[in-house]
Amino acid sequence: MTFSPMGMTSRVLLAALAVFLALPVEAAQLVRIGAAHFPPYTVRPENGADTGLLPQMVEALNQSQSDYQFVLVPTSIPRRFNDFKQGRVDMAIFENPEWGWQDVPHTSVDMGLEDAEVFVAQRQPDRQQTYFADLRGKRLALFSGYHYAFAEFNADPKFLAGQYNATLTYSHDSNLLMVLRGRADIALVTRSYLNDYVLRNPEVGPQLLVSERIDQVYHHYALIRPQAPISSEAFAQLLQTLRDNGQLLKIFQPYQIQLVPTHSH
Template sequence: MKLSTWCICLLVVALSSGLSSRVNASDEPTHVAVAAYEFPPYYSSRLERHVLGALLDAVNQRQQTFYFEIIEVRPPHRYQALEPEGCCQLIFFEAEQWGWSSYIGTHVEKGPKLTEGADIHVLRAEEDTSEVSNDADGAARVGGIVGYHYDFVDYQSDVAVLEQEHNLYLADSHVTLINMLSRGRLHSILLNTELLAMLELHDPDVAKTLKAGKTVDQTYATHVLVADDAVVNVDWLRGQLDEMWEDGSLAELFASFGLENHLVYDPSPANVQAASPQ
């Protein structure tokens, strides 16, 4: 082979390799960071399987445009995570009353409603549920989670105020609260109804040690919140959820956590119109 012919062959191979690498690179899905914090059963690093992980796995398998990955943050830091300089682009299962009012409509868009739930006072199974009240006078030690917002303390989240003025014990996990309740170190703890439903299905031995009080602290509806500068938008996410709803996989996923009665996602045109920005 002549030297000139050999050089041309090398050039063609090089160009082909470069084109191939660019094509392969363009085929790679865009990574999307999803903020998550300790909020079982929706997300918990202490659970082998949680709702958010199962949902994102399903979406990742259904398409190749985006790859969603979870970035764990502490509850008080989830707002900064969605700011323009933040680490994440969206967050699932959030309620506007949990400190999001000033963010929605400024640099965060609220997506469709996903679930409904409540925070309730929970006691040991042998306790009298009639003794629980929502008075924030420090008469009985109540356990909650750092960074959470509770109605009976006017949605304050300042740790010092909650601990000193309202005698609220704040833990980093629901596991800690349940353990302290079982040992009699707390009179009652605040748990969400979705967690109780999951425990009844997957950990009935623990569920039997707990008794739901008659006092509901707050009810809420959760949504997906998307940062304005995110590479993915609410309409695209709604399209994925609509497909999962239509083929039954969305209901099946939530039922696997015992949350079939909490899923309220509505793919109807009326829901799309209501969730669209005005």
């Protein structure tokens, strides 16, 4: 039997190549982002809807790199704290550390995005901006689970109903309709949502008086669980990439959500 060094080398190389091809390509780290109904950021995620700004941002994050695969996990405004603490989600996004997260271990990433909560009333001939100065004696329509500055961020439904004559719903649309139909005096709505609502319902714009008074500015943060597969530094870098390539502006500018300089929290 003749021995061929060349043949032996080829077989060794082929065997090595076969082993290499059989090895799994390093899989992207799976990062689960909690998706709670918070329009226009997230819209009815439990129904499998992929509308809203969060799905757009996740798509941009996934397309910009291959180290992490971001997926949305439906949760709810009240349930999101437990889902985060128990590890069902790795990140909560479009959040503020002061919205009930004080006792939940996390690191925060300033997203450099700002929205605002404004007061909305029915436009009437004698009604001016002074109408929003005093909320006493007025019927408020609020979003259940939200933390409002005028109520010192106390989201307890009984407190809001007792102190502020508030009706709580899970729909900004319902709250605006209550104002338009005279069933509530003032609704509090995120500026981004109001902008989207008036674009969808142009006949409504002239019927609404929007406050110059802002209840609070939403300076958005991403909150990351200590055991998450992504660090706050790595996520901040991914956001910076989307900021640099214009993706963040493209997603958020149509909703009047401002891109602002980030600052450490």
